[in-house]
Amino acid sequence: MKTYELIRGSGVESLVLTERPVPVPGPRELLLKLRAVSLNYRDLAILRGTYGDYPRPLVPVSDGVGEVVAVGAEVRRFKVGDRVIPAYVPDWVRGGPTEENSRRRLGGPLDGLLREYACIHEEAAVAAPAHLSDVEAATLPIAGVTAWHALFTAGRVGPGDTVVVQGTGGVSLFALQLARMAGARVLVTSRSPAKLERAVALGAAAGIHTGAEPEWDARVLALTEGRGADHVVDVVGGEGVGRSIGAARVGGTVTLVGFLDSATVRFDLTRALRRVVRLQAVSVGSREDLEALGRALAVRGVRPVVDRTFSFAEAHAAYAYLASGAQFGKVVLTLP
Ligand SMILES: NC(=O)c1ccc[n+]([C@@H]2O[C@H](COP(=O)([O-])OP(=O)(O)OC[C@H]3O[C@@H](n4cnc5c(N)ncnc54)[C@H](OP(=O)(O)O)[C@@H]3O)[C@@H](O)[C@H]2O)c1
Numbered sequence: 001m002k003t004y005e006l007i008r009g010s011g012v013e014s015l016v017l018t019e020r021p022v023p024v025p026g027p028r029e030l031l032l033k034l035r036a037v038s039l040n041y042r043d044l045a046i047l048r049g050t051y052g053d054y055p056r057p058l059v060p061v062s063d064g065v066g067e068v069v070a071v072g073a074e075v076r077r078f079k080v081g082d083r084v085i086p087a088y089v090p091d092w093v094r095g096g097p098t099e100e101n102s103r104r105r106l107g108g109p110l111d112g113l114l115r116e117y118a119c120i121h122e123e124a125a126v127a128a129p130a131h132l133s134d135v136e137a138a139t140l141p142i143a144g145v146t147a148w149h150a151l152f153t154a155g156r157v158g159p160g161d162t163v164v165v166q167g168t169g170g171v172s173l174f175a176l177q178l179a180r181m182a183g184a185r186v187l188v189t190s191r192s193p194a195k196l197e198r199a200v201a202l203g204a205a206a207g208i209h210t211g212a213e214p215e216w217d218a219r220v221l222a223l224t225e226g227r228g229a230d231h232v233v234d235v236v237g238g239e240g241v242g243r244s245i246g247a248a249r250v251g252g253t254v255t256l257v258g259f260l261d262s263a264t265v266r267f268d269l270t271r272a273l274r275r276v277v278r279l280q281a282v283s284v285g286s287r288e289d290l291e292a293l294g295r296a297l298a299v300r301g302v303r304p305v306v307d308r309t310f311s312f313a314e315a316h317a318a319y320a321y322l323a324s325g326a327q328f329g330k331v332v333l334t335l336p
Contacts, residue, residue: 003115004315005057010049012316015060022117027074029119030084032066036138037113039063039322039331040170041260046108047319054108061114062088062107065128065137075122083128085294086113087287088141090124094288102283106141114315116335126287129294131301139304139330140293142284143170147178148293149285150233150255159183161230164220164247166240168195171257173305173329175233176204178293181300184230187223189216195328202305217246228252228275238262245272245279253278305329312336 001022006014025031043061045051068082078084090110092101106112128137150171151157163179164187165172172188179186180203188199189208196207206223208216220229228249234241235258244254245267254277256265272279297303307327310318312335322331 001116003059006060007057012319023119025072025119027072028122029072030068030078031070032118033069034064034066034335036134036332036334037061037064038138040142044322052108059111059115060107061112063141064113065134077122084125085128086120087124087290092286094286126290129298131298135306135309135332136304138332144174144293145285145289146171147174148289150282151178154280154282155231155253157182157184157231162224164229164232166235168328170330171235177302198328217243220247236261237265239266241265242267245277248277250275256281306332
């Protein structure tokens with residue numbers, strides 16, 4: 001089968017197309033023919049060598065959807081022909097994360113899904129929501145589950161709350177859609193006025209252009225009659241976390257999700273103490289979160305926002321496109 005591998009180096013040239021034998025499923029494994037895979041910022045950071053230090057060669061990419069083409073003798077949960085989504089953290093089935101259940105992850109340290117076939121343990125697979133296309137279903141495991149976990153498992157977002165999401169990438173647009181589904185009001189920040197218009201069309205109450213208003217926390221206060229947001233989903237990290245704290249209401253929550261600016265965070269603690277803000281780090285979620293997300297999207301008929309689709313042969317271009325930051329939502333590759 002055709003597979004991509006990350007070999008030595010930290011640029012797009014470290015991603016090479018090669019051949020490996022089609023894997024043989026163990027007694028409780030499913031053999032999947034991958035149909036679509038979706039890129040996350042994590043994939044870019046791993047390629048650049050700025051995230052994790054995983055042994056190479058490594059098959060990259062964590063998110064995807066595939067068709068079951070063979071099953072091991074003891075498989076009970078799925079059958080040949082089913083369309084399934086592999087859970088990104090295969091050992092984290094339900095409940096909270098533990099040292100043991102959160103170590104193994106697809107796309108590093110485990111081999112990922114940028115290949116034609118992969119074997120997945122049946123307990124680490126979820127039925128793809130029927131209303132979603134392959135391209136849409138492939139986007140759920142990291143970006144969708146992280147937004148779900150941030151808002152509903154770790155957070156307590158509900159009707160009438162105000163939620164702030166930063167930028168218009170995968171996690172943030174899922175957070176926008178899910179918060180709207182829960183009856184919350186969503187404010188979006190972005191470096192692009194054109195993307196803000198699209199976010200408002202998607203249901204955001206207002207957009208804040210961070211280029212024109214770098215002190216965007218003040219705008220959030222103005223848009224909430226001085227109260228502040230109930231929940232801020234922070235994907236930027238760095239010194240901007242201080243603004244997320246400033247944008248939160250007294251007793252509000254800032255979920256620490258990403259490090260697009262920097263993984264080194266610096267802020268004035270007295271501001272957090274004065275506002276009694278809860279800082280909550282979130283690392284994706286469990287298989288149960290992925291199942292709950294799929295059910296919620298199905299009930300409301302909501303579809304993930306896919307910006308652009310590339311073919312399997314165009315993997316280098318897809319990575320370069322993600323790196324450009326031009327995307328509004330998810331970047332997906334389809335397999336033949
Ligand atoms: N903790 C977890 O479990 C978890 C899970 C998923 C992702 N993450 C992290 O969350 C972050 C976002 O991931 P993603 O996959 O959603 O990213 P993505 O799809 O690549 O989207 C990034 C978006 O954020 C904005 N952006 C990019 N660089 C920025 C910067 N320096 N400052 C402000 N805004 C910036 C851009 O939107 P605009 O052009 O609209 O400004 C861009 O489109 C990453 O750091 C990722 O590693 C963490």
